[in-house]
Amino acid sequence: MNEQESRPSGSNPKEINSKQGHLFIISAPSGGGKTTLSKAVVNRFNDIFYSVSYTTRSPRNGEQDGVDYYFIQKKDFEKRIENGHWAEWAEVHGNYYGTSAEFLDKGLDSGHDMLLDIDVQGTIQILGRYPDSVTIFIMPPSLETLRKRLEMRRTESRATIERRLLNAENEMAQKGLYRHVIVNDELSVSIEKLIAIIEKYRYPNKPKK
């Protein structure tokens, strides 16, 4: 059996070139803190490329097209499914979300480290394409804390919060798929834990503090 045939069905790993960048994937239930933590990573390492996802959901107050997400219409998203535009895509809380294959592949192939903030379904798809991805799951300290953080963020209606909390339990049950898990209690501690994980892969020869 050749190498191609021995791969699990449905996966299509990309050819690895020696200078390929690291791919870091962060997931968390909604309100778990992945946006806050991803921003901290990008602030710390200005040479890590953050992949701006595409979504069909409406922008929240203060969200900017092309910065937080590319906000597109459902028809456009579905056309891009047919065209093979997505490295991964999923329906989350009733909306589509996806990662551009071209942006991801070009970034990695040119040696850049990339950061994705995507859900569990998307992570499984990316692992089929990039099995060496470094996967990190962010856990809230408890469901009560998660609810409070979602309420305090004031971006969602009550019904949307309930829907997100239901999905949260489902997502948290799958944290075992991830290489690293961080419980996001004290924010500054979580940021340092995340930075330490990323540094471990970027600078494997750096002496430990």
Ligand code: ADP
């Ligand atoms: P996500 O992107 O996973 O939906 P956010 O990063 O938007 O989550 O975080 C949800 C809310 O919780 C935000 O208002 C954020 O400021 C707050 N938050 C995130 N992490 C912490 C933390 N460790 N302690 C307190 N509040 C936090």
Ligand code: 5GP
């Ligand atoms: P939100 O609407 O709160 O910004 O995100 C909702 C969920 O969609 C989160 O779990 C987030 O990680 C996920 N998400 C955001 N972008 C993507 C993406 O490109 N692909 C996938 N699969 N999930 C995404």
